[in-house]
Amino acid sequence: MSLQELPYSAGRQDGEAYWVLGGLYTYKALAEEVGGDYTLIEVRAEAGMAIPVHYHETETEGFYVADGAVTLVVGEDEVMAQPGSFIYAPPGVHHAFRFESDGTLVLLFTRGTGHEGLFRAIGEPAQERVVPGLPDEMPDPEEMAKEAAQHGTIIVGPPLR
Numbered sequence: 001m002s003l004q005e006l007p008y009s010a011g012r013q014d015g016e017a018y019w020v021l022g023g024l025y026t027y028k029a030l031a032e033e034v035g036g037d038y039t040l041i042e043v044r045a046e047a048g049m050a051i052p053v054h055y056h057e058t059e060t061e062g063f064y065v066a067d068g069a070v071t072l073v074v075g076e077d078e079v080m081a082q083p084g085s086f087i088y089a090p091p092g093v094h095h096a097f098r099f100e101s102d103g104t105l106v107l108l109f110t111r112g113t114g115h116e117g118l119f120r121a122i123g124e125p126a127q128e129r130v131v132p133g134l135p136d137e138m139p140d141p142e143e144m145a146k147e148a149a150q151h152g153t154i155i156v157g158p159p160l161r
Contacts, residue, residue, distance in 0.1 A: 008033050015042070018123035021159075022049040022134040023099075025119050026126075031112070039116055041108040044131050050098035052141070053157030054148065056091050059112035063087045063097065068104025071160060072097045098160040114152035121147050 010028045017026045023045035031039050053073070063072060065081045072079045072087045074095040079087055089095040097106070108115065122144055126132070138159075145155040 006035075013129065016120075017126035017129055018119050019126050019132040020119050020123035021051060021138070022046070022132060024126060024129065024131045025123060026129070027116065027119075028107075030116055037111070039108075039110045039113065041110070041115060041119070043106045043108060045099045045104055046102045046131055046133060047099055047104070048134050049104075050159035050161065051096055052144070052155045052159050053094055053096040054153050054155045055094050056089075056110075056112070056114060057152045057154065058091050059110050059114050059152060060091060061089045061095070061115075062109035063089075064107040064109070066105040066107055068102070068106075069100040070097050070104060070106055071100055073160060094156055096157070096160050112152070118148060118151035118153055121151065 008029065015027045017024060023043050026042040027039070028042050029038070029040040031037065063070070063081070063086065065083055065085045067083055070081045072081055072095065074087055074089050075093045079085070081087060122139065141155070141158070148155050
């Protein structure tokens with residue numbers, strides 16, 4: 001039986017969880033668990049959590065807003081995404097997001113495995129499955145850019161503010 005033929009499921013408390021830039025990132029499906037098709041990451045955070053403007057060398061990334069409000073900049077477009085919104089960023093297209101409301105939940109769908117290593121590298125294992133809150137101090141931008149580049153993510157600007 002090939003990997004693609006095996007069923008897979010993840011419950012509410014399943015998946016590796018990391019605190020990254022003030023958000024709780026939980027791997028709900030790793031590429032190896034779903035036949036290499038995609039990685040699914042659940043991101044929960046409060047208002048103000050933002051990521052630097054960046055692009056991916058080879059990975060695609062989709063954002064599904066399940067709850068709350070998120071500003072997403074993808075290429076030249078800025079979208080105020082509400083629950084039920086989906087935004088797609090192909091490889092090479094600059095994008096970033098900022099959570100606009102407390103209790104926001106976004107599902108990240110990526111094709112490729114760069115995100116799997118990236119969040120493990122720049123985050124820290126979550127001590128419990130709670131949103132950590134915004135950090136008092138952001139990581140050193142140069143160090144974060146170096147680490148991100150090792151995972152195919154090229155940071156080109158500061159977080160959205």
